[in-house]
Amino acid sequence: MTLTTVGYGDVYPITVGGRIFTFFILMIGLGIVAIPTGIISSALTKSVDRKEED
Known part of the structure; x- marks a missing residue:
């Protein structure tokens, strides 16, 4: 929302x-923001799953 409006959306x-x-x-x-966040969270989830298997 912040990228497409200014303030509270009253200016567009x-x-x-x-x-x-x-x-x-x-x-x-x-x-x-969004695409790298998905990639990082996916890698983190795989890392945690590998640690739980050991």
């Missing part, structure tokens, strides 16, 4: 250009 892009720009910023934010 109205023009087509602003919405397209916001979409790209949202995708970049997801790529930087």
